[in-house]
Amino acid sequence: ITYAAKAGHPFSAIGKLLIERGEIERSEISMQTIRRWLGDHPRQVDEVLWHNRSYIFFREVPSADLNAGPVAAAKVPLIAGRSLAVDRLIHTFGFPFFIRSENLVHLDGDKPFARVMLALDTGSAIVGPARGDIFTGSGDDAGELAGTVRHDADFVILLPNAAAARFA
Known part of the structure; x- marks a missing residue:
């Protein structure tokens, strides 16, 4: 499956709502909690879920390789542990990043x-600019x-020396 469309409403995190209501402590928030x-x-449940009116719709895509990951926004299969979702308004697909987190050990x-x-x-x-989701x-x-996964990390974009020199 791959992305097809979205409802057009802004994303409203239900985790943030539950924190604001005092239902879950900020330090404990996760998909599991x-x-x-x-x-x-x-x-x-319905009232909390309806708080977020941002819906994503998916579509099936024929694939010759059933072991390939889901198709990313960059139109290539995602690779577990090596693919990163980034803010598309800031970063270009295909750029390499070095991610390091001392606390992310699991x-x-x-x-x-x-x-x-x-x-x-x-x-x-x-x-x-320094926000990402690990696939x-x-x-x-x-x-x-x-x-x-909700950890602080060093988030470094890797550029060729010639390109980096333009920013120095």
Whole structure:
């Protein structure tokens, strides 16, 4: 599947709403805690979900390689652990970034996260020059990993020396 369209409304994070209402502590917010809260409060689910009127629509895309990742906004398959979603108004698809986070250890066997990644995707919640989302893969296990990534990181764009010299 790949992106097809969006509803056109601005993104409104339901996690932020739950924090503002005092339902979940800011330090505890994650995909998992939001899902748990929704499961524990079934009568409030519709009202909380309707807070975010930004919807993304997807479409099926024929693929010769069923093992390839989902198709990114850059029109190439995403690669788990190497593909990065960035603010498209600031960054160009295909640029390499070096991402390092001392506190993000659960993706690399308890070692600090440090690797080169490619900017291949985007998302309406990814706003700012040093903001990105790591594609952790497809399926439930990858979703569990992704849902707990909320870490400060060094976010460095890599440029050829000649291009970097123009900015010096």
